[in-house]
Amino acid sequence: MIVLGIETSCDDTSAAVYNGKRLLANVISTQLVHRKFGGVVPELASRSHIRLILPVIRQTLEQAGLTRSRIDGIAVTYGPGLAGSLLVGLSTAKGMAQSLEVPFIGVNHLEGHIWANRLENERLTPPFIVLIASGGHTQLMQVESWGKYQVLGRTVDDAAGEAFDKVAKILGIGYPGGPAIEKLAEDGDTKYIRFPRARLKSAGPYDFSFSGLKTAVLNHVQSIGQTETQFHIKDIAACFQEAVIAVLVENTFQAARDHQISQICLAGGVAVNKALRQAMIKTADVSNRQVSWPAAALCTDNGGMIARVGYFYLKQNQTSSLCLSPVPALNF
Numbered sequence: 001m002i003v004l005g006i007e008t009s010c011d012d013t014s015a016a017v018y019n020g021k022r023l024l025a026n027v028i029s030t031q032l033v034h035r036k037f038g039g040v041v042p043e044l045a046s047r048s049h050i051r052l053i054l055p056v057i058r059q060t061l062e063q064a065g066l067t068r069s070r071i072d073g074i075a076v077t078y079g080p081g082l083a084g085s086l087l088v089g090l091s092t093a094k095g096m097a098q099s100l101e102v103p104f105i106g107v108n109h110l111e112g113h114i115w116a117n118r119l120e121n122e123r124l125t126p127p128f129i130v131l132i133a134s135g136g137h138t139q140l141m142q143v144e145s146w147g148k149y150q151v152l153g154r155t156v157d158d159a160a161g162e163a164f165d166k167v168a169k170i171l172g173i174g175y176p177g178g179p180a181i182e183k184l185a186e187d188g189d190t191k192y193i194r195f196p197r198a199r200l201k202s203a204g205p206y207d208f209s210f211s212g213l214k215t216a217v218l219n220h221v222q223s224i225g226q227t228e229t230q231f232h233i234k235d236i237a238a239c240f241q242e243a244v245i246a247v248l249v250e251n252t253f254q255a256a257r258d259h260q261i262s263q264i265c266l267a268g269g270v271a272v273n274k275a276l277r278q279a280m281i282k283t284a285d286v287s288n289r290q291v292s293w294p295a296a297a298l299c300t301d302n303g304g305m306i307a308r309v310g311y312f313y314l315k316q317n318q319t320s321s322l323c324l325s326p327v328p329a330l331n332f
Contacts, residue, residue, distance in 0.1 A: 005307025008089030009081025016303035046084030075310020078106035079330030134268030135161030153206025188238025
């Protein structure tokens with residue numbers, strides 16, 4: 001079975017082809033128009049998807065060396081994400097499925113991030129703990145078996161990637177914030193200041209909160225002024241990044257210990273962060289656990305992970321109705 005995967009949940013227009021053994025193509029077109037606004041503008045995102053979706057699909061099929069007639073099934077993200085962006089991908093997938101007379105299935109974007117690890121390592125076997133950390137989501141999942149998941153913890157306010165973007169805006173270093181802060185932090189002093197690590201007594205033991213940390217950075221910047229901020233900008237970035245990573249690592253390994261799970265996986269755009277990966281490896285070595293993650297192109301939003309999930313369900317003859325609507329707030 002050859003499955004076409006389509007991903008348009010936010011500002012990346014992507015399509016991929018998976019044949020049951022490997023990705024034949026995985027094309028990602030990132031929208032640069034949002035950078036001057038310091039974040040994703042939903043209306044501009046959906047308009048860009050309309051313009052890009054068909055050329056991206058054509059390029060994907062060309063790279064895979066296939067014609068549309070070779071497609072046996074179509075998988076597409078139907079949530080969570082921006083309503084207008086989701087609608088573009090979903091409408092395109094439905095139209096293609098009808099015209100080609102092939103089965104169609106809607107995929108949970110978060111499940112796609114989990115399955116990106118399977119694309120990287122087809123021998124990966126549950127149970128394992130996965131940390132999904134991206135611009136819109138931060139949550140811990142226990143994968144009991146493929147297709148069966150348990151949410152252990154999630155953010156109660158800002159996602160980790162969202163916090164990176166907001167702090168980058170505070171520091172005036174552009175969008176997206178993750179790569180910009182990571183680059184500055186490489187030469188920063190993590191002992192410059194200790195920013196808070198949220199511990200939420202009213203929430204679950206593995207839940208996250210980054211809103212207070214973002215506010216702490218804002219208060220510090222305002223207290224020292226613009227000149228001093230620019231002088232210590234690398235140090236501030238390093239201390240902020242360290243605070244985020246400390247909470248991500250601690251909650252993840254605490255969940256692994258409590259549930260007696262030895263395998264940990266990372267997923268989502270924040271998983272590309274080198275400092276996070278190094279901290280995960282260091283803690284895994286000490287706790288006698290294994291940690292892994294997908295290649296960078298599979299951590300960010302991409303059609304490959306959607307195609308892989310779609311293949312799994314379509315092979316079991318599970319399909320979606322053509323009446324399926326976008327679900328922007330979809331979760332597990």
